[in-house]
Amino acid sequence: MPREVLGAAWPLFQVSLPGCLPLAVLGVAAGATPGAEAVTLGEERGFLHSGEWWGLYAASTVLMLICYAGILRQQLARARGTRLGVLDSLRRSLAGLLPTLGVVLPCVALLLPGLALMYTGWKLGVPVLLAGMAALMYLLFSWPAQIEERLGVLAALRRSATLVRGRFLAVAAIVAATLAAVLVFVLLTGILMAVVMNLAGQDAQSSHAGLTFSRWLMAGVLSLPVVYWGAVSVSAWRALLAVAAK
Numbered sequence: 001m002p003r004e005v006l007g008a009a010w011p012l013f014q015v016s017l018p019g020c021l022p023l024a025v026l027g028v029a030a031g032a033t034p035g036a037e038a039v040t041l042g043e044e045r046g047f048l049h050s051g052e053w054w055g056l057y058a059a060s061t062v063l064m065l066i067c068y069a070g071i072l073r074q075q076l077a078r079a080r081g082t083r084l085g086v087l088d089s090l091r092r093s094l095a096g097l098l099p100t101l102g103v104v105l106p107c108v109a110l111l112l113p114g115l116a117l118m119y120t121g122w123k124l125g126v127p128v129l130l131a132g133m134a135a136l137m138y139l140l141f142s143w144p145a146q147i148e149e150r151l152g153v154l155a156a157l158r159r160s161a162t163l164v165r166g167r168f169l170a171v172a173a174i175v176a177a178t179l180a181a182v183l184v185f186v187l188l189t190g191i192l193m194a195v196v197m198n199l200a201g202q203d204a205q206s207s208h209a210g211l212t213f214s215r216w217l218m219a220g221v222l223s224l225p226v227v228y229w230g231a232v233s234v235s236a237w238r239a240l241l242a243v244a245a246k
Helices: 002-041 051-079 086-095 097-118 122-139 142-148 153-164 168-200 202-206 208-245
Strands: none
Touching (some): 002 086, 002 168, 002 208, 051 142, 051 208, 097 153, 122 153, 122 168, 142 153, 142 208, 168 208
């Protein structure tokens, strides 16, 4: 199944890229804004931030989720042979924000204990994080299920777990192959961007215009894996549905 899913994801990625790319760029830029603001203010990583920063973090996260939900909606529409405009996908994603939070937050909660323990020591944090990632596999398709089948939060979570049950290794192989491809892409583009910025010179890198350009360029580069990951998720979900229907 992994080969069939990745084979189906590539055409879906190609046809959905023009409509999804603006949302992906906006979502990536929104997700990076709190970190950039913390660096600008000279704040360290962690939880010790001002109330204004946490407000910015919440607003950026909401915008990012709306954009990513819009990407999924467009790709789900493409997969079933229809089209959904960018504005329509945003409008529906905004209206469905609460169910989106309901399916995303449990997925994030599975990773938080391992990530928190990583601060105290990797020997304890890594096993807990890996256990959380393994559990996350069962909830990966709750978002597509919630959008496409218009399920409630608990029903979408159960739907995803049911589809993955008995096919865990196949899903893990799809995720591993996708992450490997994304990692290679990010590494190669990172090297290319470093070369471009070095050619531009130190003055261009330190100027406000240069920093703004580099941030939006990075957002544009990272938006491609976001769209591809959405195409893989939709293709894998549809493949699991087909297998379950047999």
